[in-house]
Amino acid sequence: MVNTLAPGIDLDDGAALASADRSGLLRHAALSGAQARAVDTAVNEGALARLPGTRPRSLVVVARRAVPIAASRLVLDAVAAELSFPAVVVDHAPTWIGPLDVIIVMGDDPGDPAMVAAVDRAVRRGCGVVVATPSEGPMRAAGAPHAIPMPPRVAVPEIFATCGYAAVVLAVLRHIGPGEAVTAIELGAIADVLDDEALRGHPEREILANPAKSLASKLLGNRVVFAGDATGDQGLAAHAASTMLRAGGMVAASASLLEVVEVFDHLAGPAPASDVDPIFHDPEIDGPLGTEPVKVVVVSRTSPGTGTRSRAALLGSAADYLFANPQDSADDQPPGVEAPVRSLGQVLTNTLQLCVRLDMAAAYARLARSH
Known part of the structure; x- marks a missing residue:
């Protein structure tokens, strides 16, 4: 099947696609399974061991960029019927948070003042805090030593980090035990499916x-x-x-x-x-x-x-x-x-x-x- 819609590169020409992909778009897009598996590995290593495993009063996800916001909402929409506590996605730490709440702070900018302030408030209020940002700069200082760092282990541009952020939210949900239907979800099995999808989308496949x-x-x-x-x-x-x-x-x-x-x-x-070739189109002669x-x-x-x-x-x-x-x-x-x-x-x-x-x-x- 020949692609006739693309103006420059035939989508069936794997060599041309690889040559044009100088910034590694396809490689980054194919790393979603690796991101999910890295989160699963971190959990198996005990990354969430310090997070209380009992049902919290609420789960608050603090995110300020489109991708972590979307990832959080996609997961929470899917599991909403199984949750026995409220879960919200906001761009700041609410004033009402306290020791019974679990807070996830997600983003790719460890220097974002609003995100740093959210971690600081959550730590001071005694919340269970998971920080899914690069562990450096002001963010690391604000969270230490009480916040649980879960920095991304697979580096990709944030636009391709949806599954990595979603895996963090799912891992926390599984840990705080909202119900058997959620705790039964296996991150490793999801990562395998994501890898299979990436293979199906390989540039050499027609x-x-x-x-x-x-x-x-x-x-x-x-x-x-x-x-x-x-x-x-x-x-x-x-x-x-x-x-x-x-x-x-x-x-x-x-x-x-x-x-x-x-x-x-x-x-x-x-x-x-x-x-009509737009190069030779004259609106006054040919019409719109x-x-x-x-x-x-x-x-x-x-x-x-x-x-x-x-x-x-x-x-x-x-x-x-x-x-x-x-x-x-x-x-x-x-x-x-x-x-x-x-x-x-x-x-x-x-x-x-x-x-x-x-x-x-x-x-x-x-x-x-x-x-």
Whole structure:
């Protein structure tokens, strides 16, 4: 399958992709499994031994950048029904925290004054504090000796650190024991799935056998909207749009699937003038150049229900699906039959697997448009 949408590099040309990837985008995007496994190793070495293992009054995640915020929310959305205590994601340490609360501070800037202040307040209030930032500078001074350092062991740009941050949140949740469904989730098993997804997205694999390349080829040349039906799927859709913007250099939006259906007629606009070379296009003679077509990517952490498929069908050929596994294809689901219920561990694994695919697709999209 030849990629005809990318203006510079054929996505099936592995050598050209490798040559263009001077900043190591694909290598960084493929390290999500390594990040999760590094967190699992740290836990097995006793990194969280000093953290109380009983149910806290609350779990507070302090994060100020898009990636750690999204990672935290993706995990907490997945496990929300199993939690017996409130869990929030905020950009500062609340005034009400105390010895019964657990605080996770996450980010890539150990000198951020607001993050340092959050660690300082949490330590002074006697909270259980986990610091998932580089252990250096003001952050290390603020946390010592009471905070538990869990610095990243696999260095990647923060845009590709979603799974690493998510692994920290999950590790803390498993330690404080909110319920059997959460404690049964194995970080090592998730890391294996993330590694498998990275292998499937290897630049030498052709588009037809490469989920990341396939996704990138569908997005290039289109105006993209990521849409989710369920609340957790909407959170993943928002993260997908952010990833494509920051890592892929593509403008994308996110919304609920119902909202997209309601406004789709206005989104579609005039038919694109795909046969016109913009270099030779004169608006005064040829008229306005048609807008790029809209591609609506329906994001789902599991196989969609009948309602989701019915709403997506209203979008016609503009709709496409994004699932974690080939067996989740909407086309394979018999009409009128609901998808099987997935376990909590499977939902969370699927979520992070899709994060890897999105990271790699964003890298491919940026490379394809770089020449």
